[in-house]
Amino acid sequence: MHYFKYHNSELYAEDVPVKKIVEKAGTPVYIYSEKTLLRHLQSYQQAFDGYPSTICFALKANSNLAVLRLLAKNGCGADVVSGGELYLAKKAGMPSNKIVYAGVGKTDEEIAAALKARILMFNVESPDELKAIDRVAGQLKTKAPIALRVNPDIDPKTHPYISTGLKKSKFGIPIEHALEYYRLARRLDNVEVLGIHKHIGSQITAIKPFVDALKRVIELAHNLKEQGIEIRNLDIGGGLGIPYRDEAPPLPEDLSRAVLPLLEEGGFNLILEPGRSIAGNAGIFVTKVLYLKKNTDKEFVIVDGGMNDLLRPSLYDAFHDVKPVKKNSRKKALSDIVGPICESGDFIAKERMINRVHQGDLLALMSAGAYGFTMSSNYNSRPRAAEVLVKGSDFYIVKERETYKDLIRGTSLPKHLKR
Numbered sequence: 001m002h003y004f005k006y007h008n009s010e011l012y013a014e015d016v017p018v019k020k021i022v023e024k025a026g027t028p029v030y031i032y033s034e035k036t037l038l039r040h041l042q043s044y045q046q047a048f049d050g051y052p053s054t055i056c057f058a059l060k061a062n063s064n065l066a067v068l069r070l071l072a073k074n075g076c077g078a079d080v081v082s083g084g085e086l087y088l089a090k091k092a093g094m095p096s097n098k099i100v101y102a103g104v105g106k107t108d109e110e111i112a113a114a115l116k117a118r119i120l121m122f123n124v125e126s127p128d129e130l131k132a133i134d135r136v137a138g139q140l141k142t143k144a145p146i147a148l149r150v151n152p153d154i155d156p157k158t159h160p161y162i163s164t165g166l167k168k169s170k171f172g173i174p175i176e177h178a179l180e181y182y183r184l185a186r187r188l189d190n191v192e193v194l195g196i197h198k199h200i201g202s203q204i205t206a207i208k209p210f211v212d213a214l215k216r217v218i219e220l221a222h223n224l225k226e227q228g229i230e231i232r233n234l235d236i237g238g239g240l241g242i243p244y245r246d247e248a249p250p251l252p253e254d255l256s257r258a259v260l261p262l263l264e265e266g267g268f269n270l271i272l273e274p275g276r277s278i279a280g281n282a283g284i285f286v287t288k289v290l291y292l293k294k295n296t297d298k299e300f301v302i303v304d305g306g307m308n309d310l311l312r313p314s315l316y317d318a319f320h321d322v323k324p325v326k327k328n329s330r331k332k333a334l335s336d337i338v339g340p341i342c343e344s345g346d347f348i349a350k351e352r353m354i355n356r357v358h359q360g361d362l363l364a365l366m367s368a369g370a371y372g373f374t375m376s377s378n379y380n381s382r383p384r385a386a387e388v389l390v391k392g393s394d395f396y397i398v399k400e401r402e403t404y405k406d407l408i409r410g411t412s413l414p415k416h417l418k419r
């Protein structure tokens, strides 16, 4: 569900014509809908209402400060994977006791910052990291709250690049080694074992992988209990998919209906880390048609947004629906929508039967609110896009388009190269 709909052939973001936003903010631009973001957050909150639980939004899906602030104000916490994300979560007012920190490569500085912020829990991905956290916590004369991220070896049946819970993955600790590493954790003076963490992948469109993985994790919790290690926080990660085209992924309520019965006796505090399912369909990416060109049998639609703005199609062959900002009744044509970047892999939609476009038309790439702007770059020295947040009939530029000056910020010339 989202609030990007047509009225009189015009695409609207909530109650604002997209065209009106573009007149102010230019293209390419990311547009987010407050109402959609809140609806998605609330569907998690309602689904798990009555069970002690914390929703920690995965910042890597969308880390715009206004989006984060909106979520924080409505009771959401944060799943961070870097010092930068921790900084943003704090800036947005996410309460420390709702911040969890994952990622395979935490540095000493990042660990120290998270300890000083007094986050809820480190989700630890290796024994080396565990020792580093113990050492840094010792230096700061504090105790680090930790969970081990276990890898339950479950195939989430999603794109290999976003599959994280298989044995061959770099993430987490193989579940069969978990007991051994929990014993190690218990021996360390400066860590406190609080939980278990798992996250098996992203854009998962079935409930079974979640259930299978959770069963393994619960079994581990029981085994740990027998060893005198009490698990309080059960962090089941994120990963619920969204409909990009014709998928019908489970909803948060389906997840809760499948998961909560398994947790009845546990007495856990449940942590969820949704990213895509909160932000994905709450955003669109709008780009303008620059040129049309026919090479052999293909129509290329060259637009002003490229892989540097929206990487998912190039990186994962991901599908984003393409919609005209103004509907028309022109003939359909098989088209590739490509960006201005000097790479053959620079496309944002391939072989689509879409109504013929004209120069200057605006196109909306749907479901672009997650892993859109956050994955964007300055490749080809292109300033990054603007971001806009819509609330009802109001809209706000919540991140200015970058300028050429931004391209040289922080650079300097050594003396012998000065002019």
Ligand SMILES: *Cc1c(COP(=O)(O)O)cnc(C)c1O
Residues within 6 Å of the ligand: 058, 060, 061, 079, 081, 102, 103, 199, 201, 202, 203, 237, 238, 239, 240, 273, 274, 275, 276, 277, 370
């Ligand atoms: C990416 C990530 C998430 C969010 O995944 P979604 O598929 O966007 O819900 C949650 N937890 C961890 C540890 C992640 O790396």
